[in-house]
Amino acid sequence: MTTDQSTFAKIGIVTVSDRASRGEYEDLGGPAIHKELSQILISPWEPVTRVIADDQELIEQTLIELADTENCCLIVTTGGTGPATRDVTxxxxxxxxxxxxxxFGELMRQVSLKFVPTAILSRQTAGIRGKSLMVNLPGKPSAIKDCLDAVFPAIPYCIDLIDGPFLETNSNYCKAFRPKNK
Incomplete structure (x- = not known):
């Protein structure tokens, strides 16, 4: 585990939206993720943001770039998780x-079902690439907050396990879980 806390953890924030990528629609998802992470994390971090179209090849290339080239320990996407034809995140x-x-997806759907019955249509998932954890969130800012709040307690320990930087959370907002014997 890398524990040098003097360096900034890089976190990818990817908005997947045809309209936002063309400038026809204001990106609300990316800023909502940034705001939530700013409240959760007290360790230094640096956002690496992208706004891209709903295109599977482009999404794959962006995730690979953020993981392999930018060395983001966490990559959080918003959008493209529904059942529509263009939803391919x-x-x-x-x-x-x-x-x-x-x-991650199972918990996010469970939490979202408390607010909206259509949460069963959401296909959020998560995966690991090298030393990067990638988490798909829905596109609506309130759902982003609900889902990120639900899964974030497990994220720092997951990143520890894949040899990423030590992420420290504001325990008054989100208490990260790490086993006591570690």
Whole structure:
């Protein structure tokens, strides 16, 4: 585990939206993720943001770049997780992952079902590529907050296990879980 806390952890924030990538629609998802991470994390971090179209090849290339070239320990996507024809973010994530982490999607759907019955249509997933954890979130800012709040307690320990940087959370907002015997 890398524990040099003097360096910034790089976190990829990817908005997947045809309209936002063309400038026809304001990106609300990426800023919502940034805001939530700013409240959760107290360790230094640096966002690496992208706004891209709903194109599987482009999503795959972006995830690979953020993991392999930018060395982001965490890559969080928003958008493209529904059942529409252009919604291909989970397929792209699965295609570039070395290990799938289905528990993230299961928990996010469970939490979302408390607010909206259509949460069963969401196909969020997560996967690991090298030393990067990739997590797909929905596109609506309130759902981003609900889902990120639900899964984030497990994210720092997951990143520890894949030899990423030590992420410290604001325990008054989100208490990260790490086993006591570690």
């Amino acid at each position: 989970p397929e792209a994530t699965e295609a570039v992952s070395e290990k799938l982490m289905p528990g």
